[in-house]
Amino acid sequence: KAGVTQTPRYLIKTRGQQVTLSCSPISGHRSVSWYQQTPGQGLQFLFEYFSETQRNKGNFPGRFSGRQFSNSRSEMNVSTLELGDSALYLCASSLEGQAYTEAFFGQGTRLTVV
Amino acid sequence: AQKITQTQPGMFVQEKEAVTLDCTYDTSDQSYGLFWYKQPSSGEMIFLIYQGSYDEQNATEGRYSLNFQKARKSANLVISASQLGDSAMYFCAMREADLNTGGFKTIFGAGTRLFVKA
Numbered sequence: 670k671a672g673v674t675q676t677p678r679y680l681i682k683t684r685g686q687q688v689t690l691s692c693s694p695i696s697g698h699r700s701v702s703w704y705q706q707t708p709g710q711g712l713q714f715l716f717e718y719f720s721e722t723q724r725n726k727g728n729f730p731g732r733f734s735g736r737q738f739s740n741s742r743s744e745m746n747v748s749t750l751e752l753g754d755s756a757l758y759l760c761a762s763s764l765e766g767q768a769y770t771e772a773f774f775g776q777g778t779r780l781t782v783v
Numbered sequence: 784a785q786k787i788t789q790t791q792p793g794m795f796v797q798e799k800e801a802v803t804l805d806c807t808y809d810t811s812d813q814s815y816g817l818f819w820y821k822q823p824s825s826g827e828m829i830f831l832i833y834q835g836s837y838d839e840q841n842a843t844e845g846r847y848s849l850n851f852q853k854a855r856k857s858a859n860l861v862i863s864a865s866q867l868g869d870s871a872m873y874f875c876a877m878r879e880a881d882l883n884t885g886g887f888k889t890i891f892g893a894g895t896r897l898f899v900k901a
Binding site for chain 1: 816818820825826827828829830833874878881884885886887888889890891892893894
């Protein structure tokens with residue numbers, strides 16, 4: 670069974686550009702969550718999607734957005750990139766959007782903004 | 784307010800010995816899940832062990848066990864017979880419902896870096 674796949678693995682962008690990151694969850698998983706990891710702030714929750722609906726959003730500016738498709742694949746978009754957006758972006762999928770469910774993570778997309 | 788607290792930024796353990804990584808949490812919910820993840824230098828988060836708030840027995844997964852003390856709101860990870868490959872960052876996390884949105888949110892602690900010495 671394939672794990673969570675995130676693409677691309679590495680990305681370098683310039684300030685002001687926008688970027689789209691992709692996450693394909695484990696087959697059968699309908700819940701996808703996104704996290705930003707930086708040395709200074711640690712792991713911070715961005716969004717949670719379940720059955721194409723955003724069910725929860727972390728404390729991030731509107732430049733950060735996402736969506737989930739009918740096949741549960743999810744994309745995350747960051748517009749007007751800032752240097753501080755440089756981070757490891759992790760996606761996690763779980764079977765159901767319930768508390769009693771472990772989430773499995775992808776390898777992440779490392780975004781560098783220059 | 785800090786929801787997940789890992790008080791040990793770094794820990795050293797001798798190979799083949801056991802080590803306990805501390806985690807305390809704060810929630811007013813009755814239903815929640817507690818998790819431990821391992822993050823090697825490659826960056827991938829590897830799920831280790833899960834404990835539900837209503838589980839009466841401590842969770843175990845191979846060399847990993849979770850010492851769950853609900854009244855004290857602690858969920859310490861115990862790694863027995865440490866191996867060199869256990870050297871990594873370890874994160875404690877809690878998943879709870881967001882009553883305002885109907886969704887769920889997972890909150891992570893700051894992590895503990897474990898070094899296993901040969």
